[in-house]
Amino acid sequence: MIRQLLRYSSPTAQRLLRAELMFIVATAVLQGIAFLLLVPLLRALLVGDMEASARWLIAVVGVCIGYVITTWFSSQIGMKASTELLDSLLTRLGDRLVELPVAWFSTDRSGLLAGLATQGAMFVSNTPYAILRQILTGFITPGTVLIGMYFFDWRLALAMTVMVPVLIFGYRRLQTAIGRSDAIHSDAVDDASGRVIEFARAQPALRSAGDATIADRLVDEALQNQHRAYRGLLISGGAGMATFAGLVQLSLTLLLVVGAYLAVGGSVDVPTLIAVLVLGVRFNEPIVSAGDLGGGVAVARTTLDQFDRLAAVSALSEPESPRVPDGWDVAFDGVTFGYGDVPVLRNLSFTAPSGGMTAIVGPSGSGKTTITRLIARFYDPVHGAVSIGGVPIPELGTAIVEAAVAPVFQDVYLFDDTILNNIWIGNPDLAREDVIAAATRARVDEIAARLPGGWDAPVGEGGSNLSGGERQRVSIARALLKDAPIVLLDEATAALDIGNEIAIGAAIDAIRSERTLIIVAHRLQTIMTADQIIMLDGEGGIRESGTHEQLLAADGPYARYWKERVEAASWQLAPPR
């Protein structure tokens, strides 16, 4: 546990933790010595030797003063160590999140991450100060007493020693039982938190669907599961602690029996026996409180194990010396990829040349969005290679890909900030006027003009003050500002109003000759004007590819698809005759 804590500590936190541990050990040893000194002190008092009593009393007071001083230092350092440890844990968590492959976030991890970043990190950072201190004291103080006991009476010391392995065994059992139940409880809490967050987020959808039974059931199940896990934790914790406390009392009884036996035989005098029994009681107290806190260590360990698991998620491979791409063509060469066992793309090959627009069309679920995710390196393919400028993406490394690719996906996320700041993050080095110029090219000026506050109008949480099409325009402006040579655009499938359609079309026209533009295309205008159309077959491959004119002339599947789309677009509501 201490090793785990040190692993997540910054050098300063490590120094503080080590110093804290040193002071805790010193405090516990001094406490043990003070307890030990009670034996000769009590014996001297009981036999009425006042001179010896005074000597031992001075020694006890001296040790107690040392104990108070070391306790003061250990708690001062302990508080600083906790704050530093909290900082280190949160920094490590933040650093890790930005390294993790984007795909890791595709399942909802909000419950786990919220738990780790709040109570988890707080609990772990307080563990050395609030829990470890008492546990270490609970074992080091009795250890010191035990060693010292051999100087007073080896037979009584031996009676105490035989119980040590039993106590250690009991303590381990207690920790294992609580650890196991706490891991189950912690998973249940993460799941329940995730479900509650999902329930809150999904309220608009649930209300419009008019039936919240599925969501209710999922939240209910998760909460009941959490409740069951918590009860399990309480039961195993209570039972484990009671057993451990019983073992501690057993050790005291053993000491009493051996002491009485020796006293009856006359080989131990009664004052010594009384003093040792007092010591025996004090010996047990710290062990019992250590047992009570054993559950806390198990809980902290569960959280540290979660940090470990997060640290073990493998990041995508990075090259030692990244290669430089020769241009910005994007090429798929025999790419096979799937999210599970079934491939979504099979042996797929095509090239999207730079300075042109490639439109990807195909049935729903045929892998259009997946193609854009592979280019943005959310994933690496299982077979084959996706290359930029002739270099396979893993040899370029994530940093180059992230700089070269500007994705505009359908689920655009806007921060709860002003409209301009949301575009500015595309290139924070630029001046306000440059940001406004790029935003104007994506026709975001029309949106700003409509909102009170103009460019500085807040967009609301997740961009809730804007429509879907407007959010996508902001996202396009971000991509324009980023000035990345490759732009991926997943056109909104939801019907865009004519204003948004025109604005997005204009933004596309503005960049198509300068970049490698790859569009998951839905608008007829986009498809028709693309320099190249890749039509997927819905089985992982390409059905046809070429320009609009070539494909129409071929009179194949694309021509049929086009005819259906045009007919659907020209449907009109005719008045009844």
Ligand SMILES: Nc1ncnc2c1ncn2[C@@H]1O[C@H](COP(=O)(O)OP(=O)(O)OP(=O)(O)O)[C@@H](O)[C@H]1O
């Ligand atoms: N994160 C994911 N985990 C598991 N399966 C996924 C994931 N994302 C997509 N899929 C599956 O992969 C297949 C291809 O999905 P993709 O989104 O690429 O299709 P698409 O052609 O863009 O579909 P649409 O036109 O409906 O948006 C689908 O069967 C989908 O269910």
